[in-house]
Amino acid sequence: MWKPVAIYSAFFALFFVTHIIAAANDMNLLFQLVAGLITVQTMLVGFCLHFLGGDPRTARVPSLGLSAGLGWAYAGMSLDYTIILWVISALVIQYGTEKGLKYGELAQ
Numbered sequence: 398m399w400k401p402v403a404i405y406s407a408f409f410a411l412f413f414v415t416h417i418i419a420a421a422n423d424m425n426l427l428f429q430l431v432a433g434l435i436t437v438q439t440m441l442v443g444f445c446l447h448f449l450g451g452d453p454r455t456a457r458v459p460s461l462g463l464s465a466g467l468g469w470a471y472a473g474m475s476l477d478y479t480i481i482l483w484v485i486s487a488l489v490i491q492y493g494t495e496k497g498l499k500y501g502e503l504a505q
Contacts, residue, residue, distance in 0.1 A: 401451030409438060442487075443491045461487070461488070465483065
């Protein structure tokens with residue numbers, strides 16, 4: 398059960414460190430590419446875990462923290478009302494992912 402979470406976390410950490418290094422070295426294209434990957438990975442955390450063979454329900458709580466951090470980053474590292482929009486969006490996507498995958502499996 399924890400193997401998909403560990404793989405997801407390792408990729409997230411790799412992307413996060415890469416985007417910091419790219420920003421520090423003025424590699425704008427790499428920074429934007431990795432920031433986009435982090436955004437997609439954050440918003441689709443449940444689907445990513447499912448794709449890795451895990452249970453998407455384990456992404457419920459982490460998606461809140463990840464999306465809040467993403468919103469904070471997009472808000473220029475300051476508190477802004479848009480952070481809650483990122484959290485709500487992540488919750489809606491997570492809920493939709495769980496419901497969609499529930500019916501995507503074969504009946505036994």
